[in-house]
Amino acid sequence: MLLEAIEHRPKLNWAYTVDKETVHLRIRTKKNDVERVFVIGGDKYAWDRTKEETAMRIFATDALFDYWECEVKPPYRRLKYGFRLESGSEKVWMNEDGFFNEELPTFDDFFEIAYINPEDILTTPDWAKNAVFYQIFPERFANGDSSRDPENVQPWGGKPEVDSFFGGDLEGVRQHLDYISDLGVNAIYFTPIFKAPSNHKYDTEDYMQLDPHFGDIDTLKKLIAECHERGIRVLLDAVFNHSGKTFQPFVDVQEKGEDSQYKDWFHIREFPLGVKDGMPTYETFSFEAYMPKFNTGHPEVKKYLLEAARYWIGEIGFDGWRLDVADEVDHRFWREFRTIVKEANPEAYILGELWHEATPWLQGDQFDSAMNYPFTYATLDFFAKGKTDAQKFSHSIATQLARYPEPVMQSAFNLLDSHDTPRALTIAEGDKNKLKLSAAFQLTYPGTPCIYYGNEIGIDGGPDPDCRKCMEWDESKQDLDLHAFYKKMIALRLEHSALRTGSFDFLHAEKGGSVVVYRRQDESGTFIVALNASEKEQSAEVGIEVKGEAKNGAGQQNGEGGSWSVLYAGGADTESKSEGSLSANGGKLTIALPAYGYAVLRAE
Amino acid sequence: MLLEAIEHRPKLNWAYTVDKETVHLRIRTKKNDVERVFVIGGDKYAWDRTKEETAMRIFATDALFDYWECEVKPPYRRLKYGFRLESGSEKVWMNEDGFFNEELPTFDDFFEIAYINPEDILTTPDWAKNAVFYQIFPERFANGDSSRDPENVQPWGGKPEVDSFFGGDLEGVRQHLDYISDLGVNAIYFTPIFKAPSNHKYDTEDYMQLDPHFGDIDTLKKLIAECHERGIRVLLDAVFNHSGKTFQPFVDVQEKGEDSQYKDWFHIREFPLGVKDGMPTYETFSFEAYMPKFNTGHPEVKKYLLEAARYWIGEIGFDGWRLDVADEVDHRFWREFRTIVKEANPEAYILGELWHEATPWLQGDQFDSAMNYPFTYATLDFFAKGKTDAQKFSHSIATQLARYPEPVMQSAFNLLDSHDTPRALTIAEGDKNKLKLSAAFQLTYPGTPCIYYGNEIGIDGGPDPDCRKCMEWDESKQDLDLHAFYKKMIALRLEHSALRTGSFDFLHAEKGGSVVVYRRQDESGTFIVALNASEKEQSAEVGIEVKGEAKNGAGQQNGEGGSWSVLYAGGADTESKSEGSLSANGGKLTIALPAYGYAVLRAE
Ligand SMILES: [Ca+2]
Numbered sequence A, B: 001m002l003l004e005a006i007e008h009r010p011k012l013n014w015a016y017t018v019d020k021e022t023v024h025l026r027i028r029t030k031k032n033d034v035e036r037v038f039v040i041g042g043d044k045y046a047w048d049r050t051k052e053e054t055a056m057r058i059f060a061t062d063a064l065f066d067y068w069e070c071e072v073k074p075p076y077r078r079l080k081y082g083f084r085l086e087s088g089s090e091k092v093w094m095n096e097d098g099f100f101n102e103e104l105p106t107f108d109d110f111f112e113i114a115y116i117n118p119e120d121i122l123t124t125p126d127w128a129k130n131a132v133f134y135q136i137f138p139e140r141f142a143n144g145d146s147s148r149d150p151e152n153v154q155p156w157g158g159k160p161e162v163d164s165f166f167g168g169d170l171e172g173v174r175q176h177l178d179y180i181s182d183l184g185v186n187a188i189y190f191t192p193i194f195k196a197p198s199n200h201k202y203d204t205e206d207y208m209q210l211d212p213h214f215g216d217i218d219t220l221k222k223l224i225a226e227c228h229e230r231g232i233r234v235l236l237d238a239v240f241n242h243s244g245k246t247f248q249p250f251v252d253v254q255e256k257g258e259d260s261q262y263k264d265w266f267h268i269r270e271f272p273l274g275v276k277d278g279m280p281t282y283e284t285f286s287f288e289a290y291m292p293k294f295n296t297g298h299p300e301v302k303k304y305l306l307e308a309a310r311y312w313i314g315e316i317g318f319d320g321w322r323l324d325v326a327d328e329v330d331h332r333f334w335r336e337f338r339t340i341v342k343e344a345n346p347e348a349y350i351l352g353e354l355w356h357e358a359t360p361w362l363q364g365d366q367f368d369s370a371m372n373y374p375f376t377y378a379t380l381d382f383f384a385k386g387k388t389d390a391q392k393f394s395h396s397i398a399t400q401l402a403r404y405p406e407p408v409m410q411s412a413f414n415l416l417d418s419h420d421t422p423r424a425l426t427i428a429e430g431d432k433n434k435l436k437l438s439a440a441f442q443l444t445y446p447g448t449p450c451i452y453y454g455n456e457i458g459i460d461g462g463p464d465p466d467c468r469k470c471m472e473w474d475e476s477k478q479d480l481d482l483h484a485f486y487k488k489m490i491a492l493r494l495e496h497s498a499l500r501t502g503s504f505d506f507l508h509a510e511k512g513g514s515v516v517v518y519r520r521q522d523e524s525g526t527f528i529v530a531l532n533a534s535e536k537e538q539s540a541e542v543g544i545e546v547k548g549e550a551k552n553g554a555g556q557q558n559g560e561g562g563s564w565s566v567l568y569a570g571g572a573d574t575e576s577k578s579e580g581s582l583s584a585n586g587g588k589l590t591i592a593l594p595a596y597g598y599a600v601l602r603a604e
């Protein structure tokens, strides 16, 4: 066994509590190096009576490693544990001190979950695990109230520039709730709507006021109420890393300099405020002089921002916050933020904008979830760009699954694109087949998928500002086939819990290949999804015996080795179909896919 | 290169901020596998202008791995970074996505310290890094006021039983401050002194009252004032995991059952309270019915305990808290605890009782340090028990050094024994030579050493209650040679900052060997410590060229390759000496050590 590859540490993604009784344990070994792993666990105060062995199963495999997992329910909420790894006749025991060739005489140096405290349980909102989001950039979605249009408003549908305004507003969103409901999504994520000079509103002027071009508080309340009536949750963007330049306290510092009572609200390097050699004399987001960074350690700043955090959730009824530039704000601030927001609404969803590994924010004390850009890159590299093969894609996904605790993965915000990136369709060089496959994966993968407004009807766009085009409301200019595809995939996801929170296993992802097949499974059913990312017909044969007992208890299902209904299938130049069935033979199922084909199957 | 062995993750011990400008980065590689490692870092918003390479150095090596470290000072407090690893002509680049055989075209997937926020800097009190502690179990140190003796008090010096009382008190400690000062320690750690029925006081009856057998508040204030006058800090034990059975709210629940207003202060499984089949019907510490576990998530419990935490620091003047059974209390509680304690005294030292890996508590948001039992085991296994060889010992120490951020290691509470373990002398089977070597290591190693009362005069004792014997005040029964040894080693440590916070490198620790030689170094000087854990004379030849630039900037020092003064040396049956010098020859220094010999050298 390659001992150097074996990794386990207390807490993090390796050992965490999911409810008052349950601990998830994980360990990493070199790929194909270890045949069996067991957890030896018990209560340290009653070892002999409680000692128990639990077999682990491989739940993910990437380029270098196998990742093993099991669930343990310690009888007295305390767990002392070590591992035994076996390969052929070789046995290795592991505790916190390292590796041993014989069974350890004591459990003294075992790892430990000292006590499962309810306060430390890693929970994320159930609704988020079951949501399909629709992201709206309010200035560009719909103009429902032209009396509120900014000056110099451009005709709807024009080419967006960095500073153009098209008059989109909240009333426009409200008027199109039928469209949104019809698409089938059950949550909306709004980029910022507070008063701000720019069209994107990431340069807030007042955290307690709506932007007057977007509407007034009554329009907003009406919009939220109508969303909630339709079962649609509403998430709002919070820009707590920096304010805008017209934010009153910052205006005060600009005017009064060192005499301003607000001078410690920001990080000022030198008075008077200005830009010297291209560099602001105060800390900013990036080097943007119009986005001064908050001193979030200052008690008054905290009080102001945390009151805003509470108000919009507790009094106005938003269902959560998406936190802009979340990684540049201190952890202390976010911990207090979580406490206040969850007090206002225990079911609020807290989503951090984090482009890289987010573990330090996802331990249960700060965010529920992160913008899952690593998902974005892996998905688009394979389906949209053809940059990776099926095996590499499956490895990227496995690495991600292993990196985070399960409740975090199940509410990870899985996006293909956003107002900050080129549109997926443009990354796919306009090929809608590739967009469809990317979306098919997004909508059948665990987590919280989010569709950027207009993707569903074929809107394209390069980097900002081009990715912020106006929504197309002329049906003759909408891609209705694409829309129908999105609608069907969303409906399938919302109909079948296994496609949301079921277990996830790759069944087929070969080196050099372009087909991936994976299984989603829970107590309600077993599903297979097959996706062909190439312009050629392909066929994949997959073994469908159950590899190990699924964690949720679903095991070999009736018919799993037998008949499979085709719930939805299609491909390039192929009429989508949602009927027919396939039969497995000797535990093998052969799935034929047309060019850019997709198929969602269900065990009969 | 063995890619499976390479480990780096954001934050934790791998990437942390030590001040507003400085980041420490670390990476792990297979032992002897990689020749050079470089960090490629820069500001993501000004990459081309700020990109810089920094060479890493190996700062620790254990059985399987080399651990590399470097310091980076990002110009705008933001750091995006990746690694380049080199071995011969092989080059490997590493970012968050894995390993690559060629230079990465972009830094998009690099690791990231998004922003150095002052609130997230990992600081521990400077005084703790420079302290030598003396642990006092008040009931057994000195009886200074017999008017306060408990009933049934036993004659001083009798055999301790689980429930015996000998009448020790705070006035007794005060009367012996000259003794404590003379020994040279500059901090005292008191096990609990709050009102409680037992002799150990871990079953608190009232968190706001001293135990009347120990003294009143005036005695305590006088004691603290006199300690502070002598430059001695005072640390107090806090038992916030559980109360005692006579704690008034728990008495109330015992009496009133479900009608008690305090019923949610504890975790009650079943009313009425009792013990059923040997198991309390409420959660406890271990299965001890007299130690009911607090519900530290309950707001009133928090308020009560946190007020106690504030009061004894802010109003009475204790310099910190040692937290009993710290790992069984929730992280939220400890975060609030830290905020309140550091508000009361920013220099307060927060020390958790954690017997195992303590990383989850040592990220700057909870504790400053942990009871370093892994240090205890490694040290005693080698010096006292002869269970390990020099190489294995050096590996255990290296693993520990690599596991924690530097500020945490520098305030790690390094003990040989405590009221919870057998005495080190007893573990060494009464061999004072072995105790001396253990203490010599303890007192020349980074961290916060703590001497359990009486070790310095030869008190022995097996497991609790035997390790809680009365202090011996009859000089004719004290081991004065041992006392002189302790006094000299403490004085050396406090005289030379390098022995406290300087860098630490093993120079000699061979497989099967019993001699370890290590270097401590800072800008004030370079020291070598040599310890021979065998009953035979041994000699060690060590290379004393500087292996890399020390992190604190101390490099090749004048005379380092040349002459070395013997500051202190001795061994079994050998008169201790503190004079003489040794000369290196061609970068090699030969150190001869008698049986159980020790030597502390300083570069001239
Ligand atoms: Ca409008």
Ligand SMILES: [Ca+2]
Pocket (backbone or CB within 6 Å): B143, B144, B145, B146, B147, B148, B149, B150, B167, B168, B169, B213
């Ligand atoms: Ca007394």
